[in-house]
Amino acid sequence: MARRKDHTREELTALATKCGQQLVIAEGPSALTARNVAKMMGYTAGTLYNIFENIDGLAAAINIQSMDSFAKGIEEILRHNAKPKKRLRLISKAYLTFQEEEPYLWALLFATPINSDSDAYRQAVHRIFDQVAEALQPLSGSAKAARQDAKILWSTLHGICLLKEHGKLDVSTTDTPEELVKRFLDQFLQK
């Protein structure tokens, strides 16, 4: 039953990641089961365990892709905008937009027990953090302060999105995530 030439190991990884991502986008993180993904790939569950150590490994691969895609967006922002405050407002908006447009991919980012020993994962995280810190540098002063502010900014963005997702925001009325982020940034950026 082996079909060794159907897909190389790399192709299998890519295929599994693509299928997994589609499943998550369509049905949410809970649809990311070994059997679901395998069926969509045209393989069986066992094959997945040839590629990933476990199902969290597949989730990590999807997350890395999400982060890389997001990092590219930030790069664009940094390329086309020179003013620090403008940059940070756009980056923040990009975060909200990502959660708005792909809520399930966003949820997967924080539903997955991260594999701290995965270098690829760490790199993807750092790529984003470094960009945000770079954007903050002119406002924060030292590099260390910029890194701290990046963590604060990221924490706040994430927390606000969480509140939204959990329906604790009374979004219907006035406190939209956008408004909260604006209020936060107005304070945070006046350095």
Next chain:
Amino acid sequence: MARRKDHTREELTALATKCGQQLVIAEGPSALTARNVAKMMGYTAGTLYNIFENIDGLAAAINIQSMDSFAKGIEEILRHNAKPKKRLRLISKAYLTFQEEEPYLWALLFATPINSDSDAYRQAVHRIFDQVAEALQPLSGSAKAARQDAKILWSTLHGICLLKEHGKLDVSTTDTPEELVKRFLDQFLQK
């Protein structure tokens, strides 16, 4: 096999909540299984489904208890401190302390798919939010602004704790949660 007088319905609820809490504290949210809790109670899994609609209902009960306990702490702070900034620094510190001392209970708060139709849950959340908003009122101006700032503050505290938990904080070096919160508050409270 029925032991109708062993425990009333209320006692059963309390017992299940207590056992569940102990399990979570000792072994983490993943130990909160129906069979685990039931065994600790001296019952079987089926009994739990007489009390709670599902296992998330039990998690919700534990979370409500966590929030109530936390709310009491905030009340103490508000009772003994009049100055707005001092209040907020202590409340923030209390949040960090809770996550430090009961990391698993804290994790359960955000690992549980919240039952939005649970009044008790909503109340517990609001009790905390209202207190924080009250503490912010003198600094934020309007009641609406205070509620927004409460959400921002809460989001940031939560996000920082998440970063810490996920090991993305390089805590070992310099960026402790305490330091990040201090930096955030120094900005946030200067109104």
Next chain:
DNA sequence: AATAATATTGAACAATGTTCAAATATATTC
């Protein structure tokens, strides 16, 4: 004492992650 009401059990079901011997397809060797 007989009957009704109720609480509890325990077995069952489906779905999950995960493992691994067996089966099968390709590569290599002679």
Next chain:
DNA sequence: GAATATATTTGAACATTGTTCAATATTATT
């Protein structure tokens, strides 16, 4: 080109979840 070695895929199995529900055991009522 046949035989052997290597690698890949399967599919069945296992343990563990949540969850349901008829059967059973206990208490309440008549």
